[in-house]
Structure formats: C-alpha cells, structure tokens
Amino acid sequence: MSQKILNSLQRIPAKCIGNQENVTLDSVSIDSRSLQNGPHTVFFALIGVHSDAHFYIKDLIDNGVQNFVVTHIPDDCKENANFYVVENTLTALQQFAANYRSLFDFPIIGLTGSNGKTIVKEWLNFLLSPDYNVIRSPKSYNSQIGVPLSVIAINEKHNLGIFEAGISTRSEMDKLEEIIKPTIGILTNIGTAHDEGFASIAEKITEKLKLFEHAQVLIYNKNESIDTFINPEIKAFSWSLNDKSASVFVSKKSILDKTILNIQFGQDHFEIKIPFQDEASVENAISCLMVLLYFEYDAITIQNRMELLYPVEMRLKVKNGINNCSIIDDSYSSDFQSLKIALDFLESQKQYKKKTVILSDIFQSGLATEALYAKVSELIISNKIDRVIGIGQTISAFKNKFTNCITFENTAAFVTDFENLDFGNETILIKGARSFQFEEIVYLLEEKTHETVLEINLNAISYNLNFFKSKLKPKVKIMVMVKAFGYGNGGLEIAKLLEYHKVDYLGVAFADEGISLKNGGIQVPIMVLNPENTSFSAIIQHQLEPEIYCLKGLYAFLKIAKQKNLEHFPIHIKFDTGMHRLGFEGNTIDELIDALKGNTTVQIKSILSHMATSDDLEHMDFAHAQIALFEKLSSKLMSELQIKPLRHILNTSGISNFPDSQYDMVRLGIGLYGVSNDAEEQKQLENVGTLKSVISQIRTIAAGESVGYGRRFVAEKPTKIATIPIGYADGISRGWGNGLGFVMIKGAKAYIVGSICMDMLMVDVTGIECKEGDSILIFGENPTVSFIAEKLNTIPYEILTSISQRVKRVFYR
Template identity: 30%
Template sequence: MSIGMLSTEQLYHKFLECTGVSTDTRRITPDCLFVALKGDSFDGNRFAEQAIASGARYAIVDDALVAERDRSNGQNHYLLVPDCLTALQNLARHHRQTFNFPIIGLTGSNGKTTTKELMAAVLSKNYQLYATVGNLNNHIGVPLTLLSLNEQHEMAIVEMGANHQEEIALLCSIAQPTHGLITNVGKAHLEGFGGMEGVRKGKGELYDYLAQHAKTVFINSRDKTLTVMYRERLKTIRSESTFAEAIFYPGEETDLIQESPVVVFRDSAGHEVTTHLPGRYNFENMLAALAVGDYFGVSPEDANRAVSDYNPTNNRSQHITKGTNTVLLDAYNANPSSMAAAIQQFAATPAKRKVVILGDMYELGSESEAEHAALGELIAKSKFDLVILAGKDMHYALGALPNAYYFPDKFSLHNWLMDNPMTDTHILVKGSRGMSLESVIPFI
C-alpha cells in the first residue's frame, strides 16, 4: 500500500515531538528531526536510515521507496513529502506564525553579520533574543533559524543573504519580518544579480515586503541609495499600504572621534566609547545597532557597553597579535565595495610598516577583470610597504602593481610567507570566503 504525503500541519505535529532540526547526518542530536535535502552531488534520502540510527526521531524524505521500505519493516520513522526543501520552508513558515514577537529582517551587501552581532549584543541587554547563528542566512539557513525559536524567546534577528533576485522575497515570505534593515547596497554577487541595478532591486525586496505589510523599516539617513529606495516604495504603493513606521538614523548626533586602529565615538550625551572594531564602515554598523536598541528601549548606557564589549572572533575585522606583528583578519568575505573600504581604512591606520595580503573577489562574473584591475589601482595609490596577492583573478590587479608578489594558489603563498618572515608589521588579510585566507595566519 502506498504511503500518503503529509501536510504541513501534520509535519508540524511531528516537529513538536522533536528536539531540533538537522539537515546533516554529522550533526544529529537525540530525537531531532532530520530533513533529507538534495544537493548537486548528494541525495539526503540515502542518509535517512543513518540519521535514524544516529538518534533522529523522524526523517522527512521525498523518496516514496525509502518511506515504504521503512514502513514494510514495521517502522514509522519516515515522513513522506513531495519535496524536502519546500517542506522545510513551509514548516518554518508555519512555526514562525505561532509567535507574535518582533522579528527583525536584516540584509545588505556588506556588514550584515557584524551588524547582526552588534544588534544582538545590544538587544540582549533587555530581551531573550535569538539571532542567526553563523552564516545560516539562505533558503535553507533561514528556515533552520526560524525552527530554532521557542516560547522562551522574546525577539529574533534573521539575517538574509542572497546572490540573485527574488531570493530576499522568498526569505521574507518565510520569516515574515515585523522590522527590517538594509545595511547598504554595494558591488556584491554581481554575477547572480546581473549588475548593480539587480543588486539594488534584490536587496530592495526587503523594503517591498515591509511596505506591503505595513511594517517598520530602519534606514541609514546618510545613505542616499537607501533613502531613495524607501521613497520609491512610498510612491509605488501609494494608498494600498505603506510602511507602518520609518526610523531614520542616526537621530541625535553621534561623533566619530577615531576610526583606526579601532573606532572611538562620542554619543549625544558626551560619553566616549572605545570599541574593538576598525573603520568608518563598522561605525555605520554600530549606528544601526544603537538605533535599533534605542527604538526597542535599551538604555544608551547598556547599548554603548554592548557595542564597546563586542569583540569579533569570526574572521571579520578581527585583530590578532602574531609575535611583533598585528594582523587585521577580515577574510570572511570580500567584494569591490568592502575591499575598497578595508583598504582605505587600513591605509589610514598609523603604523611603521604596512602589508596587505589580498585574495580573489568571487561572483563578479564578466565584471571580475575590471573590478580586480580597479582594485589594483586603488592599492597602488595607498602606497603600502608590501603587496601580496593570491588567486587566479588577482593577476588582473598586477597592471597597476608591478612590484607586488603574486601567487596563483595558497600553497605557494604559504611557502613564501614561511621563507620571508615579517616583524613589527601591520598586516591586512582579506579575500572572499572561497579563498579561506585565514589559512595564512599560522605562517605569519
């Protein structure tokens, strides 16, 4: 007898019996719910039996033969659905609708994760908060984030990443944010978005959702692009629906006193705050966190303390001391906008000797050659003591950098660093995630 497909409601009752959700058999916890997703080179259905054997209570599968084999053995561990990914997303949407506390949607080309961490630090002063863990910010990660919410939470921050149009719209339909913030719109994922206008449109899907559902938006008033995007939606939507509220920040004046080696700012009450993060771009992230905290009633003293205490450990704007060297590790990701900001900030940092170790910027498509060449020109103007480039596309930067050291692969780079030790040097390490340039740290 064939096994019937389960509805989202039926799946949800099974989910409530479980202790959590996993899509990876290497991370099975007792009585969790395993979701058998498919990838380019794997089929999660093949691992469902292993998940159950490892302690999962149920496995969501979309292969009827797998489910029937389980039933024929007198078991009832497998939950059959038409498509596992869609089932995961629908389950997360259903779970999200059981909560009525604020859910803040956060996206942008640069600074998403740092802003999320700063916001979480600030809001946690007053609320039982859950925020996206690591980089679980895509069509799989956002559902997993939402399914981690429980009745003990009072607020959530859901980071939303995207590399093509309509992805943020999908994530909004699942997370259904009550509040939202776009950090900025820059040159990231140009290949998938189809150029800068595509990036603008794709990131703007968060504004679209918030406007159409009369929700609250936080907007950096210093960012002309974001302000224009907001006004465009006011004109388009007109009387049908609009934002419930628009919070433009910064409101009261917050002065940037110093941006390197770390940001120091003075708030509107005259209090000076020293942080662990460098750069004007991180100051913008701090302003976002402070504005959101103020809106939700966190005292200025607590918010300042949270921002001051935040110390990154995730390869983003992370200061590391290696002997007599100081390393600024910003190797979690890179695109033309974030790379330019990091280089300009590092060039302004006072130091006797400055070296940059830079890796390829990914997902630029046909723009890659021009963007890497432009990066080379920017680096040349900065007059660093030593420039080290790695990756196949970084050779496009060499035209403006005849004295740079270039390595097509990291193995050669590692060997060179071992053979040429540095002392008393400030070093910026930055590249796209696929380069994993944090691997150079043991060799510095």
C-alpha cells in the first residue's frame, strides 16, 4: 500500500522540491490538527473558501511531517521538508486518488442520488460483507474531498468497493467519476436537495448519471424522467412498484411494523420481509435487493439477510455521561477508517484529560489480523489514549498490543462486570460493530435525563466560524463569544471545538463562566467582559483576563495585583464610545493614563469598545462616529503609554458591515450559532441548534372541552390533542402558546393550544398521522429561532439563551 501511495503521488503533475529519495508513505491527511499526522504522512494543503492549510505547514513540520502537496512553499519552510508544488491542491488530491484507484481491479459499486446514498451503502456493506472484504466510504464522505479520502483507503486485501458521490452543482460529477470509476451503478431517489445548483431537474439527472459513464450496469427505479437520459450503451437493471416492464417488479403490503415485498424477477417469484414501513426505507431496501439479485444470490439468502436490516445512525454524538464523564457515541460501526475519524473527533471534543476507548472487534479492514491490530495500536498511541476496553474474541487475543487494556469476550461480559469498572472524569469513545449491541453500553454510561434534547451540529459551527473568518483581512485575530452557556448551545463543548480550530480568544461575561472552561481544560486565552470586583482574585487564580472598564475597577485590580506581586498580568481596557453601558469615557482617559503609566503589575493586551448599531444601516453615521471616537481614544492611550496592544470594536454584524474597521481582532458572537441580522447573509449560514422532544400522550376531546390552565382553548369540534414534555421552565415562552406558536410533527405544523405549562405544552394534531413516542421539532430549520423571535417581538439571542440547562444537549457531527 505504501508503494502505491508513493507511485500515485509521483504521477500527479507537480514540481518536486526536496529530497524525494527513500520516501516511505502510509497515510494521506488534509487535517493539520490530527494527532495521526507523522513522518510517513503526505499532507495536502487544501485552500478552502474560508481557510488555507498552508498556514499550518510549519507546525506540521515541527510535529514530524515531511511530505507536502502545496501551491506554494511558506518562506520559513523551504529547506525543512519535501514539497510537491501544484497549481491546485484539491485537483492534485483528486488526481492522486484517481491514480491510486487505477491500481486496483475489483468490482466497485458507485452510488449517487438526492437521498438514501449513505443508508444504501451501509446496508449493502452489511448484506455483502459475509462474502466480500468490503471497502466503503466512511460516514457520508461523498464530496469533492470526501470521495478521494474514501478511495485512498483501499488496500490489497479488499475485493469489493462501495462509494457514494454527492454533488451540489454542475461540472462536479466528472471529477468524482474519474476517482471512483464504478463498475456497478446505483441511482437512489432523486429529490429536491441542492436543486438551486442546477438549472432544471433534467440537468440535475444528467449530471448525476455522469457517475455511471463507464459502469457495466445501472440499478435504478424505472421512470420516464430518468429513462430519457440514460446512455443506451449502459445495461439498465431497473425496478418498479408500478411498471411491469421493469427488470424487477415489486409489490408490497404492510404487516404490523414490517413490509412484505413480493418480488417478480423473470421466472422467479418470492417474498422478502423488511423491518420498515416508511417509503424511503422501502426504496433503499429495494436498491440493496437489486444488487443481491445482480450478484445472483439465492432467494433464501436474500430473505434471511434482508429481514435483518437495521436503522443507520449517521452521526457521531457527544452526550453527558455518569460520574462527570463525556460520552462520544459511535456504537454502530467498527472499521479502521471510521476509527480514525472517530479518534480525530475525540481529540476535538475531549472534555477531560483522561481518554478512554471502548472498542469492539474491527471488521472489513482489508488487512491481515496481526497487521490490523498493529495499526490500531499505532492509532491508539498517536492519539494518546489512556485506557482501552476491548470487547470481542479477536481484540482480546491482541490485548498485549495495547497498554492499560482490559478485554471482555462479549458485551454481556462487560455489562456483568460494569459495577466493578471505574468510570469518572474522562472522555469515553464508544465504538463498536452493530452486532456487539454497544447501545447497551451507551445506556449504562449515559446520564439519564428527560426526552427533550437540543441537538448541536458541530459541523455547522465549524462552517459558520470559517465563513466569518473568510471575511477577515490577513493577520486579523478572532475572539469568539461563548458566554451565557455558548448562547444557550453549550459552553465547554463548543469551546473545545473552537480551541481545536485555533481561535485566538474566547469571551465570557462573568468569571464563573471562564473558571468552568478552565476547569474543563481549555487553554485558549479567555477574556472576562463583565468582571465584578469581587471576582478579581478568582480571575487571577485561574489565569483569566479581565476587561477593565472604570477607574474604580482599575484601582481595585491594581491593588490586588500589587498584593500578589504580579508582573505584566494581562488586562483589557474598554472605552465607551456611545453604547453607554460599560467603558471609560473620554473625560477619564487622562486619569486612566496616569494610573497605568509605569505600572508593571499589569499589561494591556487589548483595547476595545462596543458598537450599538452595527446591525442597523440606518444608523451608519452613529456607527462611524463610534469608530472614529474609538480610534481617537485608543490612539491616545497607546501613544501616551507607548504600547501596541490589540484593538477591537467589531461584533458579528460589524464584521460584515464595517470591513475597514477590523483593527487587530474582531469578536464573533451570534453569527457562530447560525444567526444573522442580514437576510442575505442568513442564507449562507448553517443552522446549529435543533430543539426536539416527543409526544407523551394523545387524547381526543369533544366539542366544548378545554385544554390547559384557565381554559384558554375550548374545542369547537372533536380535536386530537398531543402533550409534549417541554414548557416555560425549559425556556419556551408562554407567549408562544395559545395558537400563535407551533411545533413540527412529520413535516406538518401542529399549533400550540391553551397556555404553555411549566413542564408541558399541548398541540392540536387533528389530521396529523402520529403516535405517542413520535419525535417533534420545536425549532431548527423550520421554524427558525429568528422566525420565533420575530413573532414574539424579541431577538434570537433571547430564544437561544432561554433554553434551560435541564434540557439535554447532544453534540454531533
């Protein structure tokens, strides 16, 4: 494999600089933060819309990486590593992957479509893995970057590949086809996802079908819209629920919670049972069935395997655990590639210094068992895992390859011994193949809370951060606000992610918020924006950095600093330029200068102010006056004290509306969490928080009967009412009740009736097919927090920060 990586790299059009002799490569990386980077890694320095990996090359060299694919060599790195200089590093990565793919000759299944790609891929892996050594895309790695990374994981032991390809606009599929080169094509459901990237549905279908240009066969749901665009030279293997001219005709019927599929394939007729009833799952299952038929599996094998299909969890989740633990739930997959991804995620989200991995036997690695567990051991060591708990006969046999390792033959043995295991103050990655039923372990370790959850999309936070960073001038630093429990989303978890992304500062309102982050292991400098004088000792003890905004506070801090014999302790000076909330005013600047001149107990790290109207373009004159006053006051302070601290005045709206006033740093707040005051900018941000609950009970009331306190709702006709276990104690405004607000149930609006209670609210579900236990959505993509805020005549900040901490937060990728 290492020689194949080197050969593939040497075939890309590049100018080679450095010593290319005796190079050994065994991995490819695009993530500078990964602990798995090392001397045998080739690093592709990708340049994104919002980021440039070239900035991190020096750090990577310091960490032992010696081989880079770049568009240019940073000045201080030229003599220190091997470089392959190319015009475009993403194109080079794709060319490298295509070269690598060409070195293998076995069946490759390529999937594309609007919906169902990942589900079909995972089910096919389950159905075919008893007979093949399968390599597949990890998670949903189907993008212009994800596809190359997936294909590069092929090794000599694999004999079947399953890769998905996703596109969002024209001219993307050609590149992915070159990389995947599928021999068998599957077109899943064509829906509305990414419609905005195509001129018409015809163009969308045409672009997706390009993946199968050299395929031997195409599997798809037969219909005229697609038939028109299929290359007649490709063998079509179609299925249908209504067109008997399809290769395979399927009829269905529901029994309890299952679906019976009657299959007519040529002269063959048989039935299969699948454990789903929803239309999407039935379609995805039939796509898998078609592959089994194409591979000539017998009816009995198909029946036995299809009945065992299961729901697929496509997200890594972070949950609160017992005994002050943090749980990363990846309990449904155990292959080498996804282990690498999960360990990177563990590093980005570890809340405690101690790291434990609970790991089952690993399947479908394509490696000999001895070599596989040697590589797993290397991963565990490079990621500095403190303890390994192995479950399964195979990993137990290789226990000696891990330090501080305990093993169990099966999950039942672990559960039996659970009370004797010591879990506390650690981050635990739970990663196991589905057959090991690690959900039992998750249940044992997870903190028990009620069924209302706020799901936080960490990918969206990363995207929004990079979106705003892309607006900054070179060398402008960024402070991100995580006050008020991360605007209601979660403080420590988000701070961990921001630290992983190497932000320059974190901002909190009060000392206790900063202390909590420091106790959680955060190393990024933390500025306390509203410190009380009584908290100064604690701020000093925990190495926080206070904002000083008045003479009284300054004198109090200087007194404590002198008592503690401090030298150059970092502080931040705030000027009031028109907000009239906190800050030194112009008439106090002389006394401020006198107090600080020659004082060595403190060091001014930054000078700041806060804009009152950065989001309102009708007050541009006022905003510019604030900026001008800030320039005047800060310049005077810097000149008199002969210092050059950072200066910052812009918040989220200011970043976009006043690009010429970024100074040395900006402060990103609500924008990180997916909210903008500008309608056009809002379209470019990703939703971060989704508040969900469940239906506790459903009842039907007669005309004239009422719901809730005060009989504020009286039914005019028989009405079906569902009760949801969330109320104003959880942060739902009482004003959102009594017919104004609604929740979403299976895509339909269910309006809130009567008064919202402390712990519950009731909704009208008349005409909505639902049952007790069904999931409901309170806010997220629809309705958004901005929509709710507008209807309640408030701002999104209030909606987000009102969500009680008793509501469980689940963080996922």
